[in-house]
Amino acid sequence: MVQRFISLLLVCFICQNVLGQNITVDSQSFTPQQLIEDILIDSDCIENVTVTNVVTGNFANGQLSYGYFDGTGTTFPFERGLVMSTGQLFRVPGPNTTLSDDDAPGWDGDNDLEVALNETNTFNATILEFDFTSITSQISFRYLFASEEYQENNSNTCIFSDLFGFLIRPTGSTDPYTNIALVPNSNTPVKVTTVHSGIPGPGGCPPINEQYFGSWNGANTPINFNGQTEILTATATVIPNQSYHVKLVIADEFNARFDSAVFLEAGSFELTRDLGPDRLIQANNALCENETLIVDATIAGNNGYDWFRDGVLVQSDPVGCTNCGTYEITQAGTYNVEINLDGNCGAIGTITVEYAQNPIVFNSTLSECDFDQDGLTTYNLFDGEIGLTNNNQNLGIVNFFLSQSDAEMNINPIQSPTTFENTTQNQIVFALIENISNCTSIAELTLSTSNNSLNIPTLEACDFGDLDGITTFNLDAVSLAIENQIPAGATINFFTNEADALSDANPLPILFENDSPNSQTIYVKVDDGNSCYAIAEVNLVVSFTPEIMEDETIYYCSNTFPETIRIIGGVVNDVPNNYYYQWQLNGQDIEEDTIEIEINDVGTYTVIVTHPNGCSSSRDITVLPSEIPTIGPIDVNGTDNINTVTISALGNGDYEFALDSEDGPYQNDNVFTNITPGFHTVFVRDKNGCGVASEVFSVLGFPKxxxxxxxxxxxxxxxxxxxxxxxxxxxxxxxxxxxxxxxxxxxxxxxxxxxxxxxxxxxxxxxxxxxxxxxxxxxxxxxxxx
Incomplete structure (x- = not known):
């Protein structure tokens, strides 16, 4: 039992030790030239490799910020290669239990990196520069970016990132560098802020290019960085046999805190041949059923080509072959080509191809209404889309054609598919339909005609407002009138003319104002699904509406009560006896239905005048109280010709004043000044016609x-x-x-x-x-x- 327990402990220790192994680094065994030529490149196909510049931190302990790494026996994705850091090299290996956070005196940033990435304020730049010549038109290498700036569930990940770039241009050129350290299929530089998973909480951010983010690193990670990307590939197109200059550079940004590193896989600096973009369903560029793709790996020279699909050799063209270097893809898979260049060295190329299903489509019939019953009418062919696609929102019609062959070749499309006029009864047109992968299928659309009759009563509406023959019709009344004559679920629309009805152009609102005075004909269209069930005329008639006087305000003299005054309905331009009358006082009906009525109550009288056709007009007659004035005390202030006379008038009226003549002139002011001495008569008149009151007064004076x-x-x-x-x-x-x-x-x-x-x-x-x-x-x- 004890022996078994010791064995179990030994096994657990060994497992933990293997899983916990860290990469090792070496800054002394390899010169910069060896790191580039023998470690990173290690190929006879890359020639004239010369390291031209190296920049590292000037650390007091003699440490460098770049060097060789070995990941053999660890979980790190690369077995060995070159690593460049913004801190001391010895801090790169795991475990990830300390903060890599170095600085060094006078360790500057790099202007070329800032220009290439459109950034500023870099520090602690580690740089390796070299020249090379390639015998092919494309090179690539694999790398991985890691950083302490990756902070799981921390919003700093959304804000801060160190910078790195793989910069290339022809040797001796002063043109701007091209950065090839990019997020795949984009021009976006790889940074913490451009490749990460989602960061929750306040200040967090959604995932960005998450498919290229590798992992958040725990304490037992073989490198001393908090997070890392997936393995990425940098690719550059070059001119064969021309010298190029490469600048590998990584730097802190804004400050020296939280170091980063980039790992370049040994031997991954390869000659490659671009076979074109991957053809993927997700990228909407997959191949379609029965479609083939010829990929071309041809490189000038006496070369050989071996083609593989999913790792299985499918075609071999030996060195010295003629008319070779291409392969026709007819099925899905990952295709690789290995190119033997003149028997001395090689290049590779790869492409992944997926096949998308062609759209599933359906032959369908589109029925449109035919006024003259000759089988010919106008169609909006796109009205047939629902039937052709079974309402699949991922499908769309490219165009319509008069023949199957034109549709197959996508030539001679119908020029006006929204106003297509058929030339024969039950004519068939052909729809070319595509899906989101741009794969196409062809379906037949048969054009039939119909015109079911509808019993539609004339729609009448009263003429309100200016009585100009223009009014608003509620077309829902037509829909209600025909709802039992049409299929359940049919749609109803209205149009001003037959052409618009046929093409579904410019539908009218339900509340429609006629633009032809007094009467107008419009059209109702009933669609059953994607087919026209009926088109019919709708006659609109603006009914005659009584023309009456405008609202008015009058006065009742309360001093005459119980005498009455007469108010009238106010019909103009017609005989008043042709109408019905209804009277209201202050909004309440009163028992009066005559052309005119006698009243002695004040208030608002409303008369509703109705024509026998049911159209009505109304007006308000506001009756206000007034009365003859009562003259109160007359105040005479002063004597002789210097005086002021003030007249007091009492009563519920609007009064004006005159002196010594009932005929006036009258004034609104109740004050008279500088009246001659003697006896005078003041007249006070109600402006509303309720009478005149008078009073004699005197102004004292004497002859001088x-x-x-x-x-x-x-x-x-x-x-x-x-x-x-x-x-x-x-x-x-x-x-x-x-x-x-x-x-x-x-x-x-x-x-x-x-x-x-x-x-x-x-x-x-x-x-x-x-x-x-x-x-x-x-x-x-x-x-x-x-």
């Missing part, structure tokens, strides 16, 4: 002189604006300049004649005091002139 000479002009002096009725207790006392009382007058006095005790008073000034008997007094002086 009088001339008692018997010529009947100014022979007497007395106050203006007084009489017995207004001032029954008035007493006026007249004094000479010495204060002697000469005369006493009252309201009935005819005035002073200028005498005292029968003698003529002298020409001079005299003074007066008027007592009104209510505490008010009025004083002044005047002159006597003979």
């Amino acid at each position: 002189f009088f001339t008692p000479n018997g010529d009947t002009q100014n022979d007497f002096w007395q106050l203006d604006g007084v009489n017995f009725q207004r001032f029954p207790n008035l007493q006026v006392f007249i004094f000479d300049r010495y204060g002697k009382l000469l005369v006493t007058q009252d309201s009935n006095s005819s005035g002073w004649d200028g005498t005292y005790n029968g003698n003529l008073s002298p020409n001079t000034d005299y003074w007066f005091t008027a007592n009104f008997g209510d505490g008010r007094t009025f004083t002044g002086h005047f002159a006597l002139k003979r």
Whole structure:
């Protein structure tokens, strides 16, 4: 039992040790020339290999940032090769338990890398540059990118990345470099931010080119980086026998933190022959059924070609063969070609080919309506698409053709398939149909005709608004009228003319406003599936609508209550007896149905005038209250010609004012100024016609002189604006300049004649005091002139 337990422990230890093995690195055993020529390339077909420049970090311990790596016996995808890092080489091997995070004094970035990748601010650039010559037109090598910037479930992965590039151009050229370290089938540089799986949480990001991301690395990973890509291939097209310059460069960006590395597989720098893009269903470029593809691997020279499908030799063309180097692919698989170049070295090429199924299509019939029953009409051939494809949304019609042969060769398509006019009854046209893989099939479309009759009543609508013969018709009424005459589930559309109906062009809205006054004919089309069931005329008639007066506002004089006033329905341009009437007061029906009614209530009266055809018009008659005014106190402020008279008018009306004449002129202001002394009459009139009220008032004043000479002009002096009725207790006392009382007058006095005790008073000034008997007094002086 003890022996078995020890054996089990030993087995577990061995398993753990194998699984936990890490790659090893070596910066001393190989010169840069050997790393490039003997490790990376290792081929006699690549000539004139010369390393021209090397840049590494100047570390105090003498470490380099590049060197040889060996992954034999580990889980790392490459057994051996060249590694370049942005940190010290000894930090590259696993386990992944420390942060690779180095810097070195004066370790700059690289301008060529920044230009090629359109980036800035690089640091710690490791560079290996070399020249080479190829005898073929294409070279490639395999690589893998790893980085501490890969941080699982951390949004930094979405933001930060170190940079690397494989830059190439003709030797001696000053043209910009071409970067061949790209995401497959794109021009996107490979970086942490362009190749990763999804990052969840705040600041996270969706996966980008996830199919090219290898893994997040745990502690037992054979390299000391948090994540890595899948194995990728860099490919360049070159001119045979011309020297090219390659610059392999990797650098930190923005700062020296979180190092990265790129691993280049030993011996993978190969001559290749481009056989064209893979033909894949996912890429929508797969081959179609019965389609063949001739791939060409021909390279000038006395060469041999061995072709393999899924690793099995399918064709061998020996060295020295003529008219060889091509292969016709007739079935799916991964095809490889090994090219023996003049018996000395080789090149390879590969292509993967998949076959997509041709579309499954169906012969179908498209029925369109035929007005004259001659079997000829106009078709929108695309209306047959549902039947031809069985409504498969992944299929589409390329075009229609008059013959099977034209469809097979995709020539002479029908030029106007949306307005195609058949030339024979039940004519057959041919549809070329493709799927998303661009594979095609042909189906027949038989063109038949039909025209079922529909019983459609005239659609009438009242003419509202301007009564111009234009109104809005609800075409749903037609749909309801024919729903029992058509197949269940049929679709109904309306058009202004027959041509639009046939081609389904410019369908009308359900709420349609006619553009031909008073009447118009439109067309209803009923489709049963993808076929026309019927097209019929729909007659639209704009029904006569009563023409009546506009809304108005009138007034009822409440002072005349219970007298009534008359309001009318207001029909114009016709005999009022031709209509029906309905009256409302404040929105409530009243028992009135006559042309006119007598009313003595205020409010809003609505009259609805209806023609025998059912069309109605209405108008509102707003009746507002008003009344004759009641004149209140009249305020006279001032005497003689300097005064203000304010009239107070009471009542529910809109009033205007006039002085001394009922005929006016009237003013809106109730204030009059500088009225001559004496008696006046004010007239207050209701603007709404409810009457005029008047009142007499007086303005006190006196003559400044009088001339008692018997010529009947100014022979007497007395106050203006007084009489017995207004001032029954008035007493006026007249004094000479010495204060002697000469005369006493009252309201009935005819005035002073200028005498005292029968003698003529002298020409001079005299003074007066008027007592009104209510505490008010009025004083002044005047002159006597003979």
